[in-house]
Amino acid sequence: xxxxxxxxxxxxxxxxxxxxxxxxxxxxxxxxxxxxxxxxxxxxxxxxxxxxxxxxxxxxxxxxxxxxxxxxxxxxxxxxxxxxxxxxxxxxxxxxxxxxxxxxxxxxxxxxxxxxxxxxxxxxxxxxxxxxxxxxxxxxxxxxxxxxxxxxxxxxxxxxxxxxxxxxxxxxxxxxxxxxxxxxxxxxxxxxxxxxxxxxx
Amino acid sequence: xxxxxxxxxxxxxxxxxxxxxxxxxxxxxxxxxxxxxxxxxxxxxxxxxxxxxxxxxxxxxxxxxxxxxxxxxxxxxxxxxxxxxxxxxxxxxxxxxxxxxxxxxxxxxxxxxxxxxxxxxxxxxxxxxxxxxxxxxxxxxxxxxxxxxxxxxxxxxxxxxxxxxxxxxxxxxxxxxxxxxxxxxxxxxxxxxxxxxxxxxxxxxxxxxxxxxxxxxxxxxxxxxxxxxxxxxxxxxxxxxxxxxxxxxxxxxxxxxxxxxxxxxxxxxxxxxxxxxxxxxxxxxxxxxxxxxxxxxxxxxxxxxxxxxxxxxxxxxxxxxxxxxxxxxxxxxxxxxxxxxxxxxxxx
Numbered sequence: 001x002x003x004x005x006x007x008x009x010x011x012x013x014x015x016x017x018x019x020x021x022x023x024x025x026x027x028x029x030x031x032x033x034x035x036x037x038x039x040x041x042x043x044x045x046x047x048x049x050x051x052x053x054x055x056x057x058x059x060x061x062x063x064x065x066x067x068x069x070x071x072x073x074x075x076x077x078x079x080x081x082x083x084x085x086x087x088x089x090x091x092x093x094x095x096x097x098x099x100x101x102x103x104x105x106x107x108x109x110x111x112x113x114x115x116x117x118x119x120x121x122x123x124x125x126x127x128x129x130x131x132x133x134x135x136x137x138x139x140x141x142x143x144x145x146x147x148x149x150x151x152x153x154x155x156x157x158x159x160x161x162x163x164x165x166x167x168x169x170x171x172x173x174x175x176x177x178x179x180x181x182x183x184x185x186x187x188x189x190x191x192x193x194x195x196x197x198x199x200x201x
Numbered sequence: 202x203x204x205x206x207x208x209x210x211x212x213x214x215x216x217x218x219x220x221x222x223x224x225x226x227x228x229x230x231x232x233x234x235x236x237x238x239x240x241x242x243x244x245x246x247x248x249x250x251x252x253x254x255x256x257x258x259x260x261x262x263x264x265x266x267x268x269x270x271x272x273x274x275x276x277x278x279x280x281x282x283x284x285x286x287x288x289x290x291x292x293x294x295x296x297x298x299x300x301x302x303x304x305x306x307x308x309x310x311x312x313x314x315x316x317x318x319x320x321x322x323x324x325x326x327x328x329x330x331x332x333x334x335x336x337x338x339x340x341x342x343x344x345x346x347x348x349x350x351x352x353x354x355x356x357x358x359x360x361x362x363x364x365x366x367x368x369x370x371x372x373x374x375x376x377x378x379x380x381x382x383x384x385x386x387x388x389x390x391x392x393x394x395x396x397x398x399x400x401x402x403x404x405x406x407x408x409x410x411x412x413x414x415x416x417x418x419x420x421x422x423x424x425x426x427x428x429x430x431x432x433x434x435x436x437x438x439x440x441x442x443x444x445x446x447x448x449x450x451x452x453x454x455x456x457x458x459x460x461x462x463x464x465x466x467x468x469x470x471x472x473x474x475x476x477x478x479x480x481x482x483x484x485x486x487x488x489x490x491x492x493x494x495x496x497x498x499x500x501x502x503x504x505x506x507x508x509x510x511x512x513x514x515x516x517x518x519x520x521x522x523x524x525x526x527x528x529x530x531x532x533x534x535x536x537x538x539x540x541x542x543x544x545x546x547x548x549x
Contacts (some may be wrong), residue, residue, distance in 0.1 A: 038238050
């Protein structure tokens with residue numbers, strides 16, 4: 001016998017059927033009693049749009065662009081997320097904040113256009129790790145189905161959270177993430193260089 | 202005469218409607234039943250419990266693009282599903298749905314026609330059904346379709362022999378009649394033919410599975426090796442007709458099995474029930490109650506068909522042929538011999 005990692009494998013046997021097996025009927029009845037027993041079991045189905053399965057606390061689904069507590073958009077259109085994105089799903093166009101728009105945008109520069117292609121996105125969460133302003137987060141919402149490919153390119157209308165229905169992202173802000181973001185002078189690109197990170201701490 | 206013609210015409214339309222309705226809802230129930238056996242929910246979006254699903258499926262079939270291959274023989278290509286559907290519907294003609302009843306001094310049979318060779322007619326029409334598959338597979342000009350059609354026809358021919366011999370044994374026990382009406386009436390006493398012919402029933406049931414191309418004998422449309430079998434090239438409602446006719450076949454086979462072996466519209470303590478209800482012999486209510494009992498049996502058989510389908514994997518082709526020729530035919534011959542001997546000794 002060759003080396004085995006588990007004892008689950010079975011040696012294939014090509015032996016002739018015994019007389020009892022050739023009758024088929026005992027095996028047939030056995031199989032039918034198994035299926036019959038399943039007739040009385042509870043179905044495992046989750047009826048999706050009405051019922052939703054409980055997501056893992058750190059589930060990475062559809063993104064949200066957060067506002068701060070005053071309702072101003074946190075995103076400053078730095079482009080870190082777009083750079084970090086391995087699927088190149090994020091594009092944005094920046095604009096300068098005008099006078100009197102302080103209640104709309106927190107920083108002097110903001111994203112006039114911010115698009116995520118949900119068909120390209122692999123929901124890895126690197127955008128939220130890259131974000132220095134804690135503006136983008138992945139949530140436990142599932143991206144809706146659409147008929148057209150264009151409809152999967154989500155603009156600001158779908159991404160920016162509404163003040164009337166704020167989205168809770170505390171689950172995504174794990175202590176490690178919060179701790180990491182507190183470190184002063186930490187450049188986000190160094191995140192991927194574990195050696196440098198260790199030296200700093 | 203006019204009343205007779207009108208009655209028969211109405212009965213034809215009603216039975217045609219019932220066959221189609223049962224076939225349509227068999228598709229729904231097949232999916233529902235399968236999902237119950239597999240711990241799922243099944244179709245539940247179209248209407249309550251998905252009850253409008255057959256309509257949605259039918260509508261979809263009509264609106265789908267219809268493709269007739271350029272290299273196919275168009276006449277035969279269209280003829281195939283038509284023939285299959287027509288033969289499927291034709292079998293319901295000889296099935297006795299209930300007791301005769303008297304209305305306005307006239308005697309009406311709850312059967313479209315009681316021909317004295319009903320059993321032969323059934324076997325004959327079922328054999329014609331294979332032409333629908335054969336022609337469809339041939340006209341498609343596709344090797345998979347042709348293989349599927351060849352499989353279907355050889356399978357049907359093989360299993361018809363065992364089925365026929367099992368039926369001969371049944372006819373011997375029911376006094377040599379070939380009329381379905383009389384076979385069912387003979388079981389009126391409360392003992393159904395299954396008691397005399399348990400082995401015969403088993404053979405008949407297995408052959409019925411093979412004749413209707415149901416799993417585990419659905420090699421004609423074996424999708425894992427033959428794409429779609431004989432209906433690979435079919436699309437739109439022509440495919441729908443093939444699939445639909447199979448459900449009609451299943452309905453009719455269930456009806457035939459219930460009539461042959463389980464007393465058709467008779468049920469235990471039927472006469473006691475009718476007496477308790479104060480129904481006269483020949484009342485239309487007796488016919489309708491009998492029809493209800495018959496229909497229940499048919500539904501049970503349809504469920505059995507589905508239960509088998511969602512339990513057993515498909516036979517390999519050589520296993521199918523071995524089972525047909527080397528097991529079922531000898532077994533049905535043994536059954537026939539035992540029946541003849543039994544009849545000979547008991548009738549002496």
